[in-house]
Amino acid sequence: MKILVVGSGGREHALCWKLRQSPRVTELYAAPGNGGTAAEGVNVPIQDDDIPGLIAFAKEKHIDLVVAGPELPLVLGLSDALAREGIPCFGPNAYAANLEGSKAFSKLVMHEAGVPTAPFRIFDEFELARDFVREKGAPIVVKADGLAAGKGVVVARTVEEAEEALDMMMNRKAFGSAGDRVVVEETLQGEEASFLAFCDGEHYAVLPSSQDHKAVGEGDTGPNTGGMGAYSPAPILPRERFEETAEQVIRPILRHMAEKGQPYKGVLYAGLMYTADGLGVLEYNVRFGDPECQPLLARLDGDLLEIMLACVEGRLPEVAVKARPEAALGVVMAAEGYPQSYPKGMEISGIADAESLPGVKVFQAGTAPTEDGGVVTSGGRVLCVTALGDGLAEAKERAYLAVNKVHFENSYFRRDIGDKGLQRLG
Known part of the structure; x- marks a missing residue:
């Protein structure tokens, strides 16, 4: 099968890496991709918001499945436009994508569907x-x-x-x-977790829990970023509570969307906050989180393409969604100055050395390939160095050993990824 992955970040490299492992994948393209996706398939110079360009390419290459990485193309109607051409897309239609595209829409849906969330008001x-x-x-x-x-x-x-x-x-x-328009809501205070599920419009299959680290500085200090690291599983949401949690935060959304005649197909991401008063949903995303995607796909035990096809075709119960028993932890290496201004074009070395360690994969995000086969920085979040381990402590140790083998000028990373989980584990 011919697959097109839309996007250019670490999430998209992880998606390409996992999809490439399927025996059914014959051709793999990334639009626009990065230095990592170039090693898994072919990068094509089409931006993720260029819906006509993506449609034209999918038709020209007879693409069998388009996988939307970021939210923007989904909000812009990529899935709808592909459907009109008879091309399957892993990702919800534009109506359902408003769960992320509009904070007001999302809060109203939560209220109508009975999902626990903070009290709010909407203002124009x-x-x-x-x-x-x-x-x-x-x-x-x-x-x-x-x-x-x-x-x-x-x-x-x-x-x-x-x-x-x-x-x-x-x-x-x-x-x-x-x-x-703005949403003003009460502050939920506590500890966060990310909870994702594959959805086929009616059924869901949950992924393991994970936890992101949004602040740029150690101890969750400084401005928020796209995410400085993540790990899975998150002890605050253990396996024995997955089903109960899914019935609170996933099932109501699927039911609500189906009742609206807009069945939700793709991956649904619930950002959770555990407070002294119980569970509350902070937000929904309509795609894999980044960097949560990297440790989650490192743990996924099975054929990602088969799971995605089952979602698109409404037969998710036919496939098994299983996780490896190991923990996984990813550390984002960023350019110094991120999330404000930062330099680009710095040569990256040591990726192969890092990946020689057991259970380590370096996912590339803000990178670009060079003509001589090298790779340079092209963004703020440059790499997500991800490692599997027998437990969270070993995954963290391996990830940071790998980080120390990778080098580019003025690199920056947090040294406390996973510490909240380790504290909970005692």
């Missing part, structure tokens, strides 16, 4: 939102309604911070039209 006018914040006080969360590259959520510790966030989003248009 700055003055009304400001008055509400002054009435409620802080801490309080302000979210731009639309997609804002992961930067549209502010957890305000003071009323002044909340008002500044509202002004930035609604008046100064820091995120363009994404901030025309």
Whole structure:
């Protein structure tokens, strides 16, 4: 089968790497891809938001399955456009993709479906939102309604911070039209976990739990990033609670979407917060998380292509979704200065040395191949060095041994990935 993976990050490298292991994959393309995807298949110079370009390429190459990595092409209607051409897509249609594309839509769906989440209000006018914040006080969360590259959520510790966030989003248009509408909600305080499930419109099959590390600095300090590392499983969500949790946060969404005549097919990501009062959903994503995808796919025991086809074709119960017993941990190596400004074009060395360690895979994100067969940095999050181990402690040890073998100028990484999980394990 001919497969097209859309996207250019570490998640997309992991998807290509896992799909390449299927005996049914004959040709694999990534649009636009990176240095890692180039080693698994063929990169094509089409951006992930170029829906007409992606459709034309899929038709020209007679692609059998398109796999959407990031959320943007799904929100823009990639799955719908492919369906009109008779080309299967792993990823929800544009209506269902609004679970991530619109914070207001997502919160309303949670409310209607009975999913536990923080109380919220939706505002289209700055003055009304400001008055509400002054009435409620802080801490309080302000979210731009639309997609804002992961930067549209502010957890305000003071009323002044909340008002500044509202002004930035609604008046100064820091995120363009994404901030025309905002969601203001109560702050959920506790420990986070990521919970993902394959979905075929009616049925679901859960992946193991995982935990992301969003802040740039150790001890969860500094500004939020796209994610500085992740591990699986997350002790805060043990296996014996998977089914109960899925019935709270996955099943209601599938039922709601089906009732709307918009069955959800793809992977559904629930961002959870465990508070003193119980479980609450922070957000839904309509694709694999990055960097959670990397340790999750390292643990996936089976043929990813067969699972994706079963989702698209509405026969998920026919395939087994199993996880390897080992733990997995991924450490993101970033360019110094990320998530603000950072240099590019730095030569990367040591990837092969790192991958010579048992259970280690280096997933490339912000990288580009060079004509002489090398690889250089091209983004802020450059690599996700991922390792399997017999338990979280061994996975962490192996991952950091591998990190120390990889080099590029001005690299930066957190040294505490997985520590919250290890503390819970005692």
